[in-house]
Structure formats: C-alpha cells, structure tokens
Amino acid sequence: MEVMNISRVTKTFSTGRQVLDDVSFSLEKGQCVGIIGESGCGKSTLARCLLQLEKIDSGEISLNGQLLQDLSAKELKPFRQQIQAVFQNPSASLNPKLKIRDSLMDPYLQFGSQKEMQHFSYTSNEQYVHQLLQAVELPACLADRYPHELSGGQQQRAAICRAISIEPDVVIMDEPTSSLDVLSQASLLKLLETLRQQFSLSYVFISHDLAAVASLSQHLLVMKEGRMIDAFPTEELFSPRRHSYTKELVSMY
C-alpha cells in the first residue's frame, strides 16, 4: 500500500536557484526509500518540502491519498501526526530546556490523545514514557535528564523515540546517523530497522553515506543537482545497468 507519493516536484529559492527539478517517487507502507547524493544536491530541501516546511513551486506531494501542498497550516495539523522527522542534529528535535520525559510527552499531548495507538498504550505519563524509552533501548532513568546530559547516540535515540511516539506512518530522516561515531551509527541503523519492522513504519532515509542508506532501504534513489537520476531496488545497486554517476558513488566505497 502506498503511503506517500511525490510527483514532479520542483523548488526554486528566492535567490533564483532551482534546487529540485522534476522529482518523483513513492513510498510503500513499512518500506524504506533511501535517497543518496553529494552535498548540495538538494536532499535536505527535499526533506523540508516533504515535511511541508518549504513550499514547492509545482508538482504534488500526497500522504495517505491527501494532497498536502495546498493545505493551510490548520488543515495540515491532522497530517503532522502521520509524518514525523529526525534530523542530523538531535537538538533540532529535543528542546534543551526540557527534560527528556517532557520532550517525549510533547507529541502525545499535541496529537496522540486523538489517535488510536496500536503498539503503545497510555495509562499514565510515567508508564507511557517508560514504554517509549524501552522501544529505543534507552534506560528509564534518562527520562529525568536534560538533552546535554545524554551522549550523542542517546540523544539521537531520544529524538527517534519522540518521532515514533505517536506511531506516525512516515518518518523522514535527514542524515540521522551522520553526527555519530561508527559504532553508534551501526547500532542506530540496527535500531531503525527493528523499529521499522516492529511498528510497520515507512521511512525516507536521506544521507550522503551510501553504505548506511543501502543497509536500511529497500529502494534507492540517486540525486544529482536536484534531479533523480537513478532509481532501483537496493539489490540492484551493483548492476551494470546503473547510471554512471551511481557507479561512481559505489566506486568510492
């Protein structure tokens, strides 16, 4: 089942620079689409457009069959609980002034009480936060700490925890492992895979790290200068039919 569809999206900034040019792809429920490309090719802009944090010039972005780009902020609100984000820097998701428990409770207080949850249950804040931390393999004692009292890996787990706390359909991840050391990256990728399977999450995983993207994704899209120049199932990454630029990226690993 398709959860998200992106069709012929273009985006030009006020500087006159066209950053996205005719970008199309779809995301199936429970699957991960990986988007790879070098710095400046438009990956983060695409993530921001998918999240409706940037307006697109033309094309269509739909979530569960609903076109998003023409909705007002008020009309978008019900869709905000279906699509969540994880960014490279966990501080984009975790308020430094809030204890982890309060950051984790925030999406539920905004949206969760209106939504039937399949995997988490709410009887008290304490019990709900405990379940959330357990899902991302963090000890319950971290609930009472502030973000700066966690390691980088723990902060990113808490950011992921917040993103999945109201069981969204789609999680857009922009370089979620890039700020971490190699060991923390590997364990975070393993956790993301477990969560995808456990909660039937659909991911858009954006990174310049081909190995990370390929390890998590069922489908890969290659971006260059704002365009999708190659798209294929991950098992065909090494096929001789790949675009010359994809082969170049592969040869760098």
Ligand SMILES: Nc1ncnc2c1ncn2[C@@H]1O[C@H](COP(=O)(O)OP(=O)(O)OP(=O)(O)O)[C@@H](O)[C@H]1O
């Ligand atoms: N708000 C903005 N106004 C004008 N230009 C922008 C804006 N945001 C991004 N750009 C430009 O758009 C291009 C694509 O940027 P973007 O951040 O989407 O690339 P990226 O592929 O995510 O790069 P990186 O991997 O380095 O984060 C860059 O040339 C950037 O300078």
